Amino acid sequence: MISLSDLEKQALALLPKAHADYFIGGSEREVTANANLQSFDGLQLWPRVLRGNFEGDLNIDLLGSQLDYPILAAPTAFHKLAHPEGELATARAIARCNSLMIVSMASNTAIETITEAAYEVNPRAGIWLQIYIQPDRDFTRRLIRRAEKSDCKGLVVTVDSPVFGVRERDIRNNFSELPEGLYCANMKDPDGIFRDIDFDSGLNWNDIAWLRDNTQLPIILKGILHPEDIRLAIQHNLQSVMISNHGGRQLDGVPATIHVLPLLAQAADGRIRLLVDGGIRSGSDVLKALALGADAVAIGRPVIWGLAVDGEQGVQAVFQHLHKQLLSSVRLCGCRNRDDINSGLIFTPNNQEAKPYG
Numbered sequence: 001m002i003s004l005s006d007l008e009k010q011a012l013a014l015l016p017k018a019h020a021d022y023f024i025g026g027s028e029r030e031v032t033a034n035a036n037l038q039s040f041d042g043l044q045l046w047p048r049v050l051r052g053n054f055e056g057d058l059n060i061d062l063l064g065s066q067l068d069y070p071i072l073a074a075p076t077a078f079h080k081l082a083h084p085e086g087e088l089a090t091a092r093a094i095a096r097c098n099s100l101m102i103v104s105m106a107s108n109t110a111i112e113t114i115t116e117a118a119y120e121v122n123p124r125a126g127i128w129l130q131i132y133i134q135p136d137r138d139f140t141r142r143l144i145r146r147a148e149k150s151d152c153k154g155l156v157v158t159v160d161s162p163v164f165g166v167r168e169r170d171i172r173n174n175f176s177e178l179p180e181g182l183y184c185a186n187m188k189d190p191d192g193i194f195r196d197i198d199f200d201s202g203l204n205w206n207d208i209a210w211l212r213d214n215t216q217l218p219i220i221l222k223g224i225l226h227p228e229d230i231r232l233a234i235q236h237n238l239q240s241v242m243i244s245n246h247g248g249r250q251l252d253g254v255p256a257t258i259h260v261l262p263l264l265a266q267a268a269d270g271r272i273r274l275l276v277d278g279g280i281r282s283g284s285d286v287l288k289a290l291a292l293g294a295d296a297v298a299i300g301r302p303v304i305w306g307l308a309v310d311g312e313q314g315v316q317a318v319f320q321h322l323h324k325q326l327l328s329s330v331r332l333c334g335c336r337n338r339d340d341i342n343s344g345l346i347f348t349p350n351n352q353e354a355k356p357y358g
């Protein structure tokens with residue numbers, strides 16, 4: 001593996017067009033999906049030299065899961081569209097890497113089957129379940145019980161989707177149903193019928209309080225872009241938020257996540273764990289996000305590309321590649337320890353006067 005952009009090209013060439021478009025696409029004009037990528041390129045790292053070795057480590061305790069490095073898999077739907085082994089291949093790869101997988105509510109494999117496979121590879125593997133709170137709260141509660149029983153370590157609640165984003169590629173391709181034989185496996189009712197995933201457009205903070213009172217699992221709110229919402233998440237005793245614009249697939253025209261991160265880190269003030277996703281494609285992108293205040297980052301599409309090209313090994317290669325690149329960027333920046341990874345690492349015209357770190 002040389003670069004994630006090579007991998008992306010390979011994957012896109014392998015996949016049927018409708019599936020490739022579903023995976024890579026954003027909503028409407030894809031302004032935000034593109035901004036996520038471009039905004040990382042617009043930020044520059046500001047290295048120091050002659051500072052000796054990086055003596056720190058990059059591992060992190062993320063709400064009770066031990067990760068070797070702060071890169072995890074964002075929830076993405078339908079892994080069996082990318083590879084016949086689907087989420088099982090993804091989960092095994094990530095367990096092997098001592099990382100963490102957020103399983104999508106829309107996975108093609110049931111959460112119980114995924115956790116079992118992951119814990120077989122690595123009993124300490126990190127698995128969280130992502131959900132959309134369903135208008136049918138009883139169903140939602142049953143799914144949360146399943147996550148708890150199968151030993152998931154966290155519950156990610158996606159809150160950027162009161163309605164589904166308008167994906168023009170999917171409309172053009174007439175992609176609105178899974179191929180025969182594939183299902184949203186978590187949506188199966190006790191009577192064997194698969195439900196559709198619904199979006200509850202009326203969701204509000206009372207529903208989050210309801211959820212918090214209905215599970216012991218740590219709750220991670222996914223899809224936050226505004227500092228006021230960070231303050232509310234802290235007020236509601238949540239453990240973590242994911243700064244995310246859903247990879248530019250929900251509201252088009254919102255800021256790139258890396259652009260809002262500094263403001264949100266300021267609002268968080270160390271009181272809540274901050275995760276960020278959207279457009280992370282290299283180790284230096286990861287370093288930029290950590291420098292600006294993220295505790296860890298999540299990757300969405302790159303996991304799909306690895307899976308499509310080489311199944312379990314492909315996903316493992318993506319994580320190993322990013323880990324290696326991250327370490328290399330940390331060293332090239334002259335960081336001596338974890339504390340050196342701070343906003344002084346980012347060069348912007350505004351911080352030329354600022355006191356360089358260290």
Ligand SMILES: Cc1cc2nc3c(=O)[nH]c(=O)nc-3n(C[C@H](O)[C@H](O)[C@H](O)COP(=O)(O)O)c2cc1C
Pocket residue numbers: 022023024036074075076077104105106130158222244245246247248249277278279280298299300301302
């Ligand atoms: C194909 C695809 C499916 C996704 N499915 C979900 C999902 O089921 N639930 C969710 O909360 N986010 C979903 N997302 C959003 C990702 O969790 C994540 O926010 C985004 O992909 C990060 O951006 P990146 O792909 O540039 O890394 C999906 C994204 C993609 C690309």
Ligand SMILES: CC(C)CC(=O)C(=O)O
Pocket residue numbers: 077106197246249
């Ligand atoms: C099945 C969908 C709800 C998955 C999703 O969130 C997405 O495609 O971005």
